[in-house]
Amino acid sequence: MLFVGFIEEVIFRGFLFKAILQKRARLAIIISSVTFGIGHSVNLLNGAEYWQTFLQIGYAIAIGYLFTILFIKTGSLLPGIFTHGVLNAFSVFSGQSTFEQDTVVSVVLILISLGYAAFLKRLPQKTCASDKQHCLDQ
Structure with a gap:
């Protein structure tokens, strides 16, 4: 599970975000975040419940947004x-849970991710490593 995060960050922030960033920064942020979330629909192939997968897609979009802002601010994928x-x-240690528990956890993850991303956006702008332009100023 530790290496999945590495691969997903390289794909969604390292390649996809940087490729779209050349044209429009805000669009790159949105596409990187949303495709990261939608990518978690693959869990349906592993037998995950529809509602669990839907909740995971929701909070994965928010976490993807946070990781994209974190990448912009630090200039690093690390x-x-x-x-x-x-x-x-x-997540490996999570046990069986109810719909209500999963919903609460998902909402909390979304709120924390979006709140932290909003905080990060207020910090001084870091230039993007790929093109040395201010990512959010485009």
């Missing part, structure tokens, strides 16, 4: 890779 790996590792 904080996202580390945090993603830790989150994935902790």
